[in-house]
Amino acid sequence: MKRGRGLEGGNGRLLTLLVGLGQLLQSAETMEVKMSRQRTAHFGEDVVLQCDIIEHSPSELDIKKMAVVWHQETSGVNGKKELYLFLGGKHTSNRNGSRLDESELEKGNAALFLPQIQAKDEGAYTCSVTVTPDHAEGTTILEVLAEPVVSLTPSKVTVERGTEKTLSCTVDKFYPSSIVIYWQKISKHTQDQSVSAKDICNELPVENGDSTFSVSSKLRLQPSSQDDGNNYSCIVEHRSFPVKAVFSAILTVTDPPVDWKVQALPIVLVFVVLVIIILCGIAYYAYLSKRQPTIVAMVGNTDLKHLEQARLQCLFSGFRPKHLDLAFFLIIHPQNKKQKIFSWNTSALGNVEQGNENVPLLQQQDMFSFYPTLLAKPRRTFDASCQIYILPDVRTVENFELLLEVKHGTLQHTETKSFRVTAPPLLDQIQCATDMPKSDEPLRLSCRIHSYFPQTINVQWYKNDLPLQTKPFVSSSAEGPDGFFSCSSSITYCPEASDIGTRFFCKANLTDSQQCRESVWELKTLVFVPQVSQIQCEPTMPECGKPVTLSCTVEKFFPDECDICWKRDFEELSCAINRTEEQWHDDAESNLYCKKSQIFFTPSAEDHAVNFTAEITHCNTRKRKSYPLMLKGFPKVTDIFLEPIDAEYGNKLSVRCDVADFCPGDINIDWFHDNHLVKNDIITEDPMEDSNGCYKLSSTFQLTPTAFDFNKAISCRVSHEKLRKPIVKEVFLKLPAKSPIVSEIKLKQNSKSISLEISISHFAPQDIRVIWYKDWEKISEEHNPKDIRIIENLCYFVSKIELNQTEEVFKKTIRCEISHPSTQSFKEKSIVLGNRDPGPTSEKNN
Template sequence: MARIVVLGALCALTECLEVRTSAPQLLALVDEDALLHCYFTSLAPIRTEDVAVKWSVRRGGTVRSVCTFDGVHIDSLRQESSIDQQLLQIGNASLYLPSLTLEDEGDYTCTVLISPEAGEATLALRLTAQPAIYLLPENPHLSLGEMKTFICKLRHFYPQELDIKWIMKKEKREAVLMKEICTGVPYRGENGTFTADSQVSIVFADEDDGSEILCEVRHQSLPQPLRRGTSIHLTVVQAPSSVAVILSTLVMVMALIFAIALLSWKFLASVPPRVSSLILPEMNMAGEELVAICNLNGFRPRAVDVCWYIGKSGQQQAGSSHCGDDPLLQATDITSYAKHPVSKHGNLFNATSQLSYTPSVQDDGAMLVCVVRHKALSAAARRESHINVAVRPKKSYISSWPPDPRAGDTVTLSCVVERFYPKPIAVTWLRNGQAQSSVTQFGPFSCDNDCYSVWSQIDLPLTEEEDGAVYTCQISHLSLRSVEELSYEINAQGTPPEVQFITADPVTPVIGQEMLLSCRISNFFPREIAVDWSKDGVRLDTGICRSLCVTNTNGVHSMWSSFKFTPAAEDDGSIFTCSVQHAALKNREERTYTLSVAAEKPFK
């Protein structure tokens, strides 16, 4: 059960308005939705038109309004923020913030006014963004003794602090690499997130064949360290053993190779590049940068043209390209998103063309094409690969109807998955681990930004046999690394209330001065509950008031019951009792308070 923290309250003698939130700080991920909880209780009945709510945020030394409600209208100063007017009648003024950005981070204050009383509560919203990690090259084939540089690219993380380790894994043994490592300082992009690169250079020996190079990243947004790895494959040239004839033959072959090389250098100066296949992730998330690489090795002269295109079948080429027109290519030129650094190795040149491109849903299934032109090529070299794009569900949750079911009711559990792509998705239900077949599914149906949503529900009678049963909704989608599970436990017997000790206001009562005795009853289910007050065993019928029940995210309820009176001298030593009766209690729960009054009002 979430611990309730009271962050602000204002109580008067005639009315009592208390405002609170469920926690002092909320940690959320960028691009997800957030619900900033704010609950209030009043001893008077609550009508929506009598309530005014203001949400504001402090960032640095600046305070600005986010969302306000004046009893009639909601004014959302932060786009798409909202307050549910219907929930105000039950003391819920929570703020909904969709699609969080770093601009939303700050200290939020919820102010509630039910004239003439007001109260406020504050919570801190802190944001993180998980890094996207790419390790290049993938599964390289190397020669024995060759030095290779590996690059670990981290994109779109927040905050800046993170830790990167390079590890060589051989069978089950791991060794942290300490030499030839260069990690750049993270730099901040236009959206406020950070980007960083780290690289390591390794010379491989015979025993390194089949090992794995790992890039391990630790960051505040990650529940556990995240790794990317690539396997090493070595080509070992065995030295010939034996006889003079073989040695002579080798000398002759080497002399011949040298002569051919010399002639090639003198008469065939132009050497065409060896163009690799495209290297890119198998699955890419919409809105997240993908990195594609095309390697060009062993060419001469240095001048080379590399162009990148993206498009689907039937799409006309857009814009002009320095690579010239290609009658085989109908696509959009995205060469401006690529870099092609060239390095010299002996008398030949190598180049790595790296494309950094952020795909959208519309790019799913598109063809990514790299076109290379060089003087020594008779025709342009063309490498292509399809790109697959997905969108992770923005929100997944289970809801029940009715929200406060009783024994004998038919309960509908709904598993809602919102805003995902592509359309295929599998939503299944389990009861205590056993698959359920009596399931109704609505969708997937189209929603905003070419995405889809789906709603799966299961109906069940609330019987004693169902008490304690755990229903699990399993969500399987191409964008998820594993099957996502949401669980809901059936509570047919109810949850008994937690009855707190009686508190007095003022703490030291004074004869002739009005005082308030309060008893908090929390975490009970179902909602129906009876609370009585008595004095020296005699039931009290006047001066008693109770707040509305407030429901938290776990489906249990909380409330206050109070007794207001003015003590006289003869009341000294009287015992006041708050008695609670509930369906989940075998016996009444009682809390007592013994009155001890001062003879006169103390000086302040």
């Protein structure tokens, strides 16, 4: 698998083992990780994310025995990724410039240094620390800010009365994109500080190349003489500003120059008025008749994705008069409950000139946002539009309808559209069951699919662009506490040499959806496990004091790194001559390798019956081939045989050991049961001469197993004059574990005390735990009690407690919990102590 190209092979498995061990021993942990809950950084800053390891021992940490992993989790499609890894003194960074200070790490400070913070660095950072056997982790939220650069142009505005001019407020280089810009007017003639919305044009934020944003807002000025000296302010609110940022410009209004043509203006106005009256009379009917709107309602996709914003468009064009009522209703299935979520009346805007006019939102649900606009057209007609933004949440609603009601002087119209909300599946990284795929082992790939809704899903596996013929396993969809479903899929594939570099895909989609999500895994290497021949001995009948050669051939392996080590029992041979040939190609086509190794030594009496092993190490895996060296004239002892093989409690059991090829015939056989010498029930034959001039015999030990013999050792010790030390063969009795039978609680009482007892029988082995409770208060505990007896070859035990007969004892529930680890059995008995008269007992088994 990929891990930022920085962690493969052995390091990955070591990290997994360290973290796994830390989690297995979670109950014994004392180590903790202390981190700040949130950190704020500005663009370009260098940041140190603190991760203090506390409550650890010793005070100075051995960094070569610890692992530190930093993960970053973002809300984007990348999800959670590994950012930095420190493992056994090695650093692996997946973020440019990030680093850990080893000297600080020894003091318990696993802080991560991140230079030149950018927008992509925003997210949740998890610091996971493993100091075997302890493991701890913590999380901090890094919030990235970029303070806006605001400019207001021009800063001083001079406008000639009767003309227009525009103030421009430009906001640049800010992050995140959420920002508020509005205008305010301060006049010496009025207390009204508001600015007409129709004079304001706000653009949408635009993302820059460095992930910051830019936006501008423009204010159109059409001043009169009374506006002279007005102060116009552009007010910017952003998360990086501690307070609102205010940028102001002073307006100076000047009078237009006097023109002689103005003297003729009254005459011209009279003439124009006469012409207008005539034209109005002609155009009266053409401009004042009612006109029905053309309606195009709720254009957009009806298949909505969970928490993915969708947009609908409604258009109402060419209507007259201006008055138009719109109302939107939400109908949720299956309740069919109708709820008004938005309404709008165009007449509330006053006189509308030709151009766009933004309308404030009147009503809003969490899921819906409405943005209506009105446009005045020629001949006193109007166009209206309404953009609907929907942010659906499948946990709230799965199917719903939007009902639009339109009322105008010329018509009443209703239109309904149905919507369906789904959550496409998310796929985790494909996991391979092994870090080292091998040619002789099936390759198992698995992928977790989660966060989808509804429950039905299709899963298909591909090899490059072709679907795999093997039918994948797909588990049943399980519903999580958040209401979403998850499942897992796996497939088994037998790889070949030609599959190196092949990409495997897991693709999933909802049953009735064509949108497919995928996860990919690449087979980068393939290991051919070496085939190891049987060890050959020369001569075939070795003798004490004469040279011996052992040889072993390793063939058909890849890659070529392969080590062969010879061992005597479990110790490396130091007194033997070892000769290992260089590896060679098995054949030109397969590209596989072969290798041969030999050792030369002279055996002594101590080498008899000792296993000589060739240990082959290849790609972090080991294979062993052993050869028991049997010297001529020395006793050869077989393993111990059980008759019958499956031992049972109370049934006779014969334990036999055969000894052959020893000379002279004097020999001593001893049996041990649980490390105690056995003197009875042993049958040992007299030595018999074999055809090769040596002797042989058989020895048998008979016993009847009980629960006390569970997993006990039985050994046979063979002593002979040629042996420097006896040969010992050992076997453990694999008897079945039996869960206990528990009686009801028995009660005996007198004037001063109450005695309670419970019988536990027919269990094996003898490890048992008994705990008594008064309600939820523990009053007695016995673990592996010494007074366990054997009855009918199985264990029997009676647990007793005694309580003082006081008023606070009565009306209490006395419980007895019996647990037997070997059978994972748990049983509970209880009794309610009434007023001098105990209630019935109850039973609970697990």
